[in-house]
Amino acid sequence: MNVTLITNDAVRLDVACAEGQNIMAAAEAAGLYPPAMCHEGSCGLCAAHVLEGSYEMGPHNPQAIPTGPGGVLLCRCQPQGDVTVALPYADAQISRQQIPEREAVITGLKEVAAGTVALSLLLKSDPVMGQGAEFVPGQYMELSVPSLGVKRAYSLANLPNWEGHLEFLIRLVPGGAFTGWLSARAKVGDELMVRGPLGSFVLDEASPRPRVLVAGGCGMAPILSMLRHMGEFQDSTPVHLIYAANREQELLPDSELETLRAALPQLGVTLAVWHPQPGWFGFTGTAADALEAYLIGTALVPDIYVCGPPRMLESIEAVALDKAVPETQLYAERLPH
Structure with missing residues (x-):
């Protein structure tokens, strides 16, 4: 099956999609990394619209589906034949590089406001990327605990640094798999996997406006x-x-x-x-x-x-x-x- 992705600046990208594979997975297998966060049909960041073709949607949060005909989530949309999909962002926002994934250790975990904890991590030294934490202020990371089998995305609160420090502000969600682990079992010294940086929510440094x-x-x-x-x-x-x-x-x-x-x-x-x-x-x-x-x-x-x-x-x-x-x-x- 073929998936044609059309960005809002009219760039067409053709991706092969296997039977039972969702569009996000097919795109990533082809070396394209559209904006995404949870990969679980929850956050809505990978929202798009199918213009042509039939498809099925896997389990997802209905509130995350964009309005209008053909509204889908790429991480849950499985084509049933050739499809054409309109993306709500420009080609430049689709990364062509595999997102780095690294190991990190919890160095701090404390409540900073009602229902909110500050999570501090230290990245382990990587043979390719070294020790530093490189990102643009405004971007986010995906955090996962191997023993839980879940991953969640959280924005960074600190600045890029050579030491490998990462800071997050995380709202504790009642019944949440990840935040439940944070509030009840996580401790300094525990290890997580960190994938990123991700996202294009960054300052326009060239703008002269307030x-x-x-x-x-x-x-x-x-x-x-x-x-x-x-x-x-x-x-x-x-x-x-x-x-x-x-x-x-x-x-x-x-x-x-x-x-x-x-x-x-x-x-x-x-x-x-x-x-x-x-x-x-x-x-x-x-x-x-x-x-x-x-x-x-x-x-x-x-x-x-x-x-x-x-x-x-x-x-x-x-x-x-x-x-x-x-x-x-x-x-x-x-x-x-």
Whole structure:
């Protein structure tokens, strides 16, 4: 069977697909690595649309399926004959290099906010890649525990470094296979497999426009990495952070924000809490509410970077559209469903 992938910049890629093989696996076997995260039909990052041909969908989260006719997840879509698939991204976002996979050891695991843990890892030295942790701020890694047989993707919160350190902010999900292991059994010294870096949610360094970075919950991880990057390079671009949570206990400690302010004197911060306790002095409302208030009060149309749950991203996109922010100035990374 043949699968024709068409990117949104009109590049056509033909991939052979074996019977019973999903499109993502076929593409990777051919040396093409489209954006993907969970490979389990859960996160929705590999969403696409089948234009022609018949197919079957394996087990998946219905909420992750994109709207419109032929909406599929590449990691769960099994062609029943030749198919043509429209991809929602450009050819440049499809990697042609196999994603590195390395061993790592847990060096730290602590709760940093209600329901959120900070996981610190140290990569083992690799004969080809050496010791360093190379990535672009905003990217993510896939973490897996061999004994569990599951893998999950999490954004990096720290900066690239030669020592091999990786930091993640992870929301503990009740009943979650990976986070259940983290909260109940994981300990310093345990080993994991790390695959990556992955993702194209990174700063447009060439843009002269001011930036608004919007984070919901653990979506703060890639935003934190971006802000640390700006601070490290003394980037003077005007930047405003909107950091949102349902309750104030879910926000990171003030000390982390103070460190960012010290490195970035131009940084503005809005802490938005949807359901605060009495005595809350920050912004009351959602991330979208806070963004709308910010855009009303500024004359310049900024680049907007947002990471959070799907519903938050949808509301942010609606506000940006209403306030005439061009689609090309909106960069989004959604957390898994």
